[in-house]
Amino acid sequence: MRICVDFGSTFTKAALVDLDRGRIVASASHRTTIPAADGSGDILEGYDACLAQLVDADPRAADAEALACSSAGGGLRIAVVGNEELVTAEAGRRVALSSGGKVVDVIAAAGLPDGAPEDGPYRALGQTTRPDVVLLTGGTDGGNAEVIVRAARDLVEAGWRGPVVVAGNVEAQAEVAAVLAGLPHVLADNVVPRIGVLAPDSARAAIREMFLSHVIGGKHLSGRADPATGAGHQFTAMVRGATPDVVLTGVELLARGLDAERPGVGDVVVVDVGGATTDVHSVVEVDPEDGSVDASGLAREVVATTPVTRTVEGDLGMRWSAVTTVAEAGLADLEDAAARRQQDPSYLPDSDAEADADEAIARAAVGLALRRHAGRSRVVVSPEGRVVERTGKDLREVALMVGSGGVLRNGRPGVADRVLAGSLGAHLEGGWQLPERPRVVVDADYVLAAAGLLAGQHPDAAYRLAMRVLDPLAG
Incomplete structure (x- = not known):
């Protein structure tokens, strides 16, 4: 037991x-x-x-x-430092999300002017954004080492004293480690070893190690x-x-199974509607024939889309984030209901009208979270004529959609169908690549x-x- x-x-x-x-x-x-x-x-x-x-x-x-x-006490808060906003910083952001963290800041070090680091964005890490861990990335293996070394030095000079996970150019690790010698730090494999490859596993394990050894006790919850x-x-x-990292492990097990005798279910999406955040986990194997990878198997995107993905929406939730959820969705008629829920996070609906409000907030959170997680398609004009261009993660053929969260587990009969309405089916407005014909179940x-x-x-x-x-x- x-x-x-x-x-x-x-x-x-x-x-x-x-x-x-x-x-x-x-x-x-x-x-x-x-x-x-x-x-x-x-x-x-x-x-x-x-x-x-x-x-x-x-x-x-x-x-x-x-x-x-x-995920109590604010969960795991991660700030990402990378070279360029659209390459290693973006790769770091994706890895941080898949590690169970809420990304509270992303700093593109290569774009920062020279000057005193205490006057720049690094100072905010200790004063305003207050992450639990900094994920330091930058450079492909064997590439530019100068930026990640300077970023490490600027972190220290700006007064950062918290944990750091280093997951950039491996050839710069020794120099970076020397700079961070006075801080708790872990060295991981590069999240972008070469352009078109995203390798999250080593950094995910290192972030988990930091969470267990330095973060969870530091929240003084017990x-x-x-x-x-x-x-x-x-x-x-x-x-x-x-919690999100642990749940993602469970989702991977559901999708992939253990071996030939214990297979998984294949591609799956899980949407978890919580009090403070709405998390979306997906395991969707990349099809080399779909045009997103080239003949050698590398992604055509600078930062590859990975089969295992998690996004966390810190402004979408049923209680702590109810007010921002209805504001983002433009649901003015739910503003009072959302305010009541934010003021009393342990609130439970006591009437059909309040249950309707809960479902409406959940429907908004799910719809927005799934669209932020998925890719979309649009028609563009190319030299070959009008073609459909697809970006991001394509969830259209996902066969299983799992709903989770108290509003779905404890709701009235049919709640899942009502909450997911507008987020499933073909030809959704906006070209969103959301599941078209999935089986829907609730992790009751x-x-x-x-x-x-x-x-x-x-x-x-x-x-x-x-x-x-x-x-x-x-x-």
């Missing part, structure tokens, strides 16, 4: 998983208990309430090891000692990663986060758990 926990921005969810059967045998939830400004309270108080519910349902929960992911050792902190011992038991938590140590149980998205009652 294992307990899988997600400390969310609004609610803490916990599930007791039977590893032998690969299924959830009990679930619980409680409002996330963020400590007050004076330091009173503890995030584990919400977990204690969940644990009590699980034990009531199944006494085996009392002795089960707990694994957790967290002061409770680890009961197993009597030292350290129970909360940090439980956490295995940022929140299994993808649990599958992501278990994937490393218990892959078979994680696989069977992920497949329950398709049929929660199977087995």
Whole structure:
């Protein structure tokens, strides 16, 4: 048995998983208990309430090891520094998003004027944007090393003292590491080893390492000692990663499976509507015949579209971000409802009218988030005549769409169809390349986060758990 926990921005969810059967045998939830400004309270108080519910349902929960992911306390905030805005800085932004982070700043170092770094954008990192981690990229392998070295030096001189993940020109790593010697830093493989290639895996692992070793404890969400050792902190011992990163691992498992005997479902899109953000995860294998790659397999784009992609929309959500969601969607009639939800993030609808408002906010968040994640097509005139030009990620042939989030899991019958209306189907206005004829399911038991938590140590149980998205009652 294992307990899988997600400390969310609004609610803490916990599930007791039977590893032998690969299924959830009990679930619980409680409002996330963020400590007050004076330091009173503890995030584990919400977990204690969940644990009590699980034990009531199944006494085996009392002795089960707990694994957790967290987006509480603002989640993982990442600033990206790269050479050029459209190349390594953009590559870094995509990698940061796929690592479970919210990108709070992107700095193109090559475009900065010479001068005192304390007067430039690096100063904002410590004063306004306040990231948890800086992802430092720049240069292809063997290419320009000057900019990434100067960026590292400017970071230090501007007063940055937080963690840094270095994922640029590998030939500059030794010099960059020397500059960052007084800061916590990790060296990863280059995210853009050559033009047309995006290699996120090493940097994702390094960001996860920084989140676990330096970020999660630094948020001071809990002061409770680890009961197993009597030292350290129970909360940090439980956490295995940022929630979006863990969920993306579960989505990859659902899409790709483990092996020939345990296959995945193929291309999939997951949209997760949360209280503070709306996340979209997609695993869509790139077709070498679709014109997005050349004969050698390299992307025609300077920064390649990767099969595994995640975007996080920090202005789209059901509670903390309700006001900005309705403003972005132009829903003036929902302004009062959105304000009430922002003021009371634990609010639950108590009438059909309020449930209608919740669904309308969710529909706006989903529609905007999917369009920001996907590519689009347009007709252009070329020397060969009128042709269709496609950019970004093409989701039209995706066969499975998974909805997640409390509004979908706990809503009225048919909520998924109503919330996704306007975001699925062929010939959508604007040329958006959104799924045309997908099967739509809801992750009603929140299994993808649990599958992501278990994937490393218990892959078979994680696989069977992920497949329950398709049929929660199977087995």
